[in-house]
Amino acid sequence: MTEAVGQRLAAALAPLASLLALLVLWEAGVRWFEVDSFLLPPPSAIGAALLDSAGPLWDNSLYTLRTFAAGFGLSICVALPLAVLVTASRWLAAAIYPLLVLIQSIPKVALAPILIVAMGTSEAPRVVITFLVAFFPLVIATATGLLHTPPELLRLARSLRASALQRLLYIRLPHAVPFIFSGLKMSATLSVIGVVVAEFVAADRGLGYLMTSAMAFFNTPLAYAAMLLLSLISIAAFHGIGLLQALLFPWSTGQPNAAG
Template sequence: MVFEIPAFLLPSPARILRDSVAEADTLGWHTLATLKTVFLGFLASVVISLPLAVLITSSKRMANTIYPILVLTQSIPKVALAPILVILLGTNELPRIVVTFLVAFFPLVIAVATGLSSVPDDLVELGRSYRGSRWQMLTRIRLPYAVPMIFSGLKVAVTLSVVGAVVAEFVNADAGLGYFIISSTAFFETGLAYAALIILSLMGIVLFQIVVVAERVLFPWSPANTDPVSR
């Protein structure tokens, strides 16, 4: 207001709120579309990352085989890959889910693998002295010890899932907040674009806190629950 900046360049908070209320139904619909993509991409990253991390930590040969492939998948820019995925998979939601998965799963794999590999040797030797099988060692020693690292990876992955979903929606979508931002700025509806940006920020914060609460409820003994940063 002081510098008389045009609303189409930088709308005031009151303008953003007014535009949000006027288009509340549309914003809600696009928010649900983005949430669906985020949830499916994040779920895919969890389902694939956990067993992949177990394979990586099972032997040095497996680690040397899988790690280069993981690095290769991360060296490809997702914005450049998204149009190719549209050609391969079609103009549906699947390419968006795949892009979201590719953005989110790498830090989760690394976090889980690091947690599984950081078990103290004396705990491993204790399990062996009781003739624990490989499965028992994994479920009773390695996984419980890796819980803080696993949830650290989940917190990063769930926030990156929001980023991945929006990147995918920029390339191929007919719904979602990323698509809504593109269409709003094309018609100089900057207030709506800022509203979508704020919703995306709040979405990332809420999803992050959901993972924090899940860790507290499911694993109250986790050392991370005493960390003030996680509170």
């Protein structure tokens, strides 16, 4: 028991020690080579910007989180049923899949100004851009999971006269859970990128907007502080989805003690 706790503690402290060493080297390197703060601010300057601009950073973070939640939530609502349709029949797959690839192939940075002209400068185009960035990986991951179901189980279910809906709910979806959550993790991190792309193009609030405004006035520490918060949002979303999977579907995490 003590050895297991020690191993977990060491595993938790190792990345923290690496991060601390990186920050120390960063701080020392900037000061030793006398790099101007507007080119590369030291961690101390970024920390000071976090404290000095806590109010604006908090307000813009909430705005970015709202757009992230709307776009990511919309991607879940569309991607999961779409993946079921794609895997329901070969005809539907042939009809829908090329359209998905076409949408995914469009550069979202180029699409953002077009959407803003078409939909106005409201929050709607930013949500749509976030959705477009996030939904494709979730569709592919979910479809892969649904198609990964062992065929012998499906044959057994048919022999027991299980309906298509029953096979989907009780066999295919449970086997697809690990794939779905992998897609959710990927889509969550991409959603943050989508929000920033949209806020770069046209926004009057948000962390992406704050970064462009800060760089326009060469306030690089504030831009780094906003970028740090964006990274924290992405990391929190990634690990939050992993925690949700461990709580709701512990058997799908692949951990040795998941069954216990």
